[in-house]
Amino acid sequence: MQREVYRLKMYKLRFHGRGGQGARVASKVLGTAAFLDGYYAQDFPLYGAERRGAPVAASARISEEPIMERGVIAEPDIVIVMDETLLQDPLTKPVLGIKQGGIVLINTAHSPEEAKVEYKITAQVLTLDITKIGLDMLGMPILSTLAGGVAARIVGLSEDSLTDAVKKVLSEIITDKRLLDKNVAAALYCFNAITPAKIELELKTTDAIKKKSSKVISVPFEPATVSSPAINATGNTPLRMTGNWRVFRPVWNYDSCTRCMICVARCPDGCILVNEDGFPYTDYDNCKGCLICVEECPTNSLGKVREVHV
Amino acid sequence: MAGNGAIKEDGGKGVKEMVIERIKSIKGIPPEENMLPGTPACAGCGGLLALRHCMKALGRKTVIVNAAGCFTLLAIYPYTPFKNSWLYTAMASAPAGAQGIRDALDILIKKGRLDPDEDLKVVVLTGDGAAYDMGLSSTSGAINRNLDFYYICYDNEAYGNTGVQWSGATPFASKTGTTPPGRISPIGSELAKKDLFAIWNSHKPPYLATISPAHPVDLINKFKKAEQYKGPKLFIALSPCPPGWGIDSSYTVKLAKLAVDTGVWALKEAVFGVVTHTVVPKRFKPVEEYLQVQGRFAHLFKPVRQEAALNKIQEGVNEYWNRHKLLL
Numbered sequence: 001m002q003r004e005v006y007r008l009k010m011y012k013l014r015f016h017g018r019g020g021q022g023a024r025v026a027s028k029v030l031g032t033a034a035f036l037d038g039y040y041a042q043d044f045p046l047y048g049a050e051r052r053g054a055p056v057a058a059s060a061r062i063s064e065e066p067i068m069e070r071g072v073i074a075e076p077d078i079v080i081v082m083d084e085t086l087l088q089d090p091l092t093k094p095v096l097g098i099k100q101g102g103i104v105l106i107n108t109a110h111s112p113e114e115a116k117v118e119y120k121i122t123a124q125v126l127t128l129d130i131t132k133i134g135l136d137m138l139g140m141p142i143l144s145t146l147a148g149g150v151a152a153r154i155v156g157l158s159e160d161s162l163t164d165a166v167k168k169v170l171s172e173i174i175t176d177k178r179l180l181d182k183n184v185a186a187a188l189y190c191f192n193a194i195t196p197a198k199i200e201l202e203l204k205t206t207d208a209i210k211k212k213s214s215k216v217i218s219v220p221f222e223p224a225t226v227s228s229p230a231i232n233a234t235g236n237t238p239l240r241m242t243g244n245w246r247v248f249r250p251v252w253n254y255d256s257c258t259r260c261m262i263c264v265a266r267c268p269d270g271c272i273l274v275n276e277d278g279f280p281y282t283d284y285d286n287c288k289g290c291l292i293c294v295e296e297c298p299t300n301s302l303g304k305v306r307e308v309h310v
Numbered sequence: 311m312a313g314n315g316a317i318k319e320d321g322g323k324g325v326k327e328m329v330i331e332r333i334k335s336i337k338g339i340p341p342e343e344n345m346l347p348g349t350p351a352c353a354g355c356g357g358l359l360a361l362r363h364c365m366k367a368l369g370r371k372t373v374i375v376n377a378a379g380c381f382t383l384l385a386i387y388p389y390t391p392f393k394n395s396w397l398y399t400a401m402a403s404a405p406a407g408a409q410g411i412r413d414a415l416d417i418l419i420k421k422g423r424l425d426p427d428e429d430l431k432v433v434v435l436t437g438d439g440a441a442y443d444m445g446l447s448s449t450s451g452a453i454n455r456n457l458d459f460y461y462i463c464y465d466n467e468a469y470g471n472t473g474v475q476w477s478g479a480t481p482f483a484s485k486t487g488t489t490p491p492g493r494i495s496p497i498g499s500e501l502a503k504k505d506l507f508a509i510w511n512s513h514k515p516p517y518l519a520t521i522s523p524a525h526p527v528d529l530i531n532k533f534k535k536a537e538q539y540k541g542p543k544l545f546i547a548l549s550p551c552p553p554g555w556g557i558d559s560s561y562t563v564k565l566a567k568l569a570v571d572t573g574v575w576a577l578k579e580a581v582f583g584v585v586t587h588t589v590v591p592k593r594f595k596p597v598e599e600y601l602q603v604q605g606r607f608a609h610l611f612k613p614v615r616q617e618a619a620l621n622k623i624q625e626g627v628n629e630y631w632n633r634h635k636l637l638l
Contacts, residue, residue, distance in 0.1 A: 236346075
């Protein structure tokens with residue numbers, strides 16, 4: 001009997017964002033919308049040691065027939081990159097495993113052609129400045145429902161299901177009715193802001209996958225001195241360059257700065273240094289963009305500008 | 311830089327008179343950074359800000375014993391933000407780990423294998439889950455044995471690392487993952503915050519203080535004062551948590567200030583059990599100012615104002631300051 005696995009219309013999606021941006025809720029909005037449209041759906045986050053700002057991922061499967069697959073999606077059809085800087089992160093690799101002919105949606109101010117060249121992506125690329133829409137319509141860079149809206153359009157769900165899904169998912173999280181309405185409007189705006197490309201997938205049979213023999217990795221028992229990770233270095237976290245977490249960049253106006261040192265004392269990460277003349281300046285390699293300095297400066301010598309990555 | 315106004319301490323039991331160099335303003339904070347940027351902590355972490363100042367006060371000759379919690383993740387292989395040694399223990403056993411390190415250092419000094427000048431300060435670093443709940447008994451034991459160590463508790467009033475669940479430090483009426491306000495319990499957490507300061511103070515440790523990331527001068531002076539005592543030196547830092555408290559990351563310091571100005575968080579110290587308040591606001595702000603900016607208390611204001619709960623919180627604060635005869 002011939003089994004044509006990919007005759008089933010199943011889309012596998014992966015969302016990549018930073019903790020606090022809403023990748024988990026985005027996948028939940030998509031999964032709920034798909035369910036309301038009558039599809040079978042799975043949505044789940046990839047749990048790790050998450051912090052606000054740390055790279056996180058969430059996945060969703062949407063199918064016309066019951067889904068027998070479980071676990072992390074290694075070869076997605078569609079990838080939603082909610083934070084552009086993740087594309088250069090060697091540990092995250094958002095587009096890893098994307099199928100030829102699949103779709104990568106990038107949250108960026110650049111055009112699809114520019115992004116495709118910049119990040120060397122072979123799959124189809126769509127772009128939309130979701131952060132800007134979030135800031136304009138919600139007043140904050142939380143992109144959960146917006147990314148959910150974009151994904152719903154790409155897989156071809158209906159506008160009504162998306163609206164209901166946003167309402168259903170958000171009413172469990174927030175109590176503010178006005179913010180909920182704003183989210184619905186923003187999700188629908190994103191839904192209509194893109195023209196999705198056709199997903200052209202290379203069809204694979206399950207046999208091709210089955211042929212690869214899987215290996216069981218066994219880890220032998222070692223004494224604690226060997227098996228526990230010991231860090232034999234001091235003060236090397238600056239190498240991690242947390243500067244790419246920023247949505248806004250603090251900028252200085254030295255005309256009014258009085259060198260009061262309040263910003264230096266308020267920075268949780270110690271990213272404000274002092275130059276020879278006693279003026280503070282930001283270590284942009286590591287500044288996470290919490291903007292406490294902007295909030296606390298008594299002379300308003302600090303402002304913020306939207307971070308646009310190249 | 312430091313060193314204005316030498317203050318003579320009368321000392322407690324059998325403590326030598328010692329001159330402490332207090333700092334007077336933010337400009338007196340030591341410029342040396344002992345904890346570097348690039349940590350995986352959230353942007354605007356209040357606990358990290360408190361820890362950064364604690365590390366400035368403690369210096370580099372320290373060894374940190376870290377119980378499981380948010381700050382375990384500061385040192386993830388192969389990175390560490392610290393200039394000093396760091397050990398990771400299970401949630402309840404950080405003071406036991408500190409005992410082991412203290413004993414090892416003492417033995418090495420006694421055997422002449424370690425120069426007494428090279429001695430290290432043993433610092434326990436835990437969150438409120440370990441301090442208020444799981445590690446309470448091992449801390450009690452360590453204080454009772456008069457173990458010579460520091461204890462820094464960064465108290466963000468919930469189990470923040472696992473996604474904000476209720477802890478013994480969660481205040482009354484706070485929303486957490488496990489105390490969501492709903493039909494049955496519209497106020498969220500129905501239990502009051504444990505008074506860890508009083509619990510620890512009942513052991514009459516040499517030095518115990520509450521600190522705040524928004525008051526770094528007070529924080530550093532407390533560490534300077536604690537340095538003269540041999541035995542447990544304990545610190546509890548109220549640490550605003552942007553994801554847990556539902557605040558913008560830029561509001562961390564503002565919230566820490568508001569906690570002090572409204573009287574919710576009393577900055578105080580206790581030397582051998584005798585409590586003194588170090589920062590008393592001239593005029594207390596209404597507690598509502600502190601509550602209404604936080605997402606975890608939003609259900610007290612919307613969709614209907616929960617007057618009874620709000621009054622109960624204000625009365626609790628008033629009662630505290632009346633008891634200490636400091637409410638003006």
